[in-house]
Amino acid sequence: MTRKPQTARLPAGARTRAPQVLSALEVLYPDARTELEFRTPFELLVATVLSAQATDVSVNAATPALFAAYPDAHAMSRAEPEDIEPLIRRIGLYRAKARNLAALARLLVERHDGEVPNDFDAVVALPGAGRKTANVVLSNAYGYPAIAVDTHVGRLARRIGLSTQTNPDKVEVDLQRLFPRERWVFLHHGLILHGRRVCIARRPLCENCLMASFCPKVGVTL
Template sequence: MTASSPTTRRSSPRKRAAAVLMLLDGLYPDARTELVFSSPFELLVATVLSAQATDRSVNAATPALFARYPDAHALALATPEEVEPFVRTIGLYRNKARNLVRLAQLLVERHGGEVPNDFDAVVALPGAGRKTANVVLSNAFGRPAIAVDTHVGRLARRLGFSKQTDPDRVELDLTALFPEERWIFLHHALILHGRRVCVARGPRCSECALEPLCPKIGVA
């Protein structure tokens, strides 16, 4: 294949990655998180709540939650039982209520009530993990990161960009293929494409702009 050959699903992963990124730019030029937030604290809370839940369900619950507990100082004074009614419509709400209260307490104790712009410090908070830290740091502070959720992992495997199922390893594979300055856009665009087109069951390949580039790994 010459340098001028068209990019196809048989091209190298790096060449397909560049072509996929160009198509995603056209499909989702304004790709960003669908979680609604107005501060790093609100984004952190919303991201913790979004684990095994939809962004829609989180966005429906957080306005009342944030009205009652607008910052870490307020939330740190609550009990989990007081927080539960605000998040009852979200999966695993009891455990998440406990995590949120303890998270707020640690933000006050360790960081003056502010969300730290520090990966390890965010990961150390209850209910937060690598994906949560990547979401918060990229969206609240503009730090390059790829947050691997179920959509990003699924598309990475179907597109042949990763063979891994562990999110941390998928993240490493993607960061090796795509330019750092596009990581934030990439993970939002992949999430949107995974929600709208390349869904878990019955992906709409005939409607997919990425289809000519996709080896459809794992697609029946």
């Protein structure tokens, strides 16, 4: 079983702010969910691998043609990276991602009969996957309680005063300590949406933010 990283002391006031953050997100984004478009766990896995250092918009623009050509792991396992590359060329790091997709599809067929396993360690072991990918896939496809820490989640956790960590795995542990397990998935999606729409990295819209009254960095820009 993958061990969780140890983390340092939580920031002062974090336990008081946490329920306020959750309440604000519930008001702002009651139906928060992933913006990646998928129909099956395999499609979600592929889309999540593609989303590393890329926008969901660019991934969603590329995946219809990709999934039409390779609708499941069995089909993609027969492809070479050079076959996949033209379909994902608009996405950053497309050559490396094409290699990972071809390899992970083969492993899914060899180890899991072509199905995405409902197992954290098994997903982490796939090429191009990692802790964040496993959390995204298992939480959205199988209802696994998880907080996937991407750039937005990590940045907002530090800005709002929920964590001081820069390591995503340690931020994940801090957030798990602060929020109820049954709200972890919602928290992940809510923070991402807030980071995209209001708490924008270079120009946070603090005047429009429901968290301004308790955010320790209100009015601060990067």
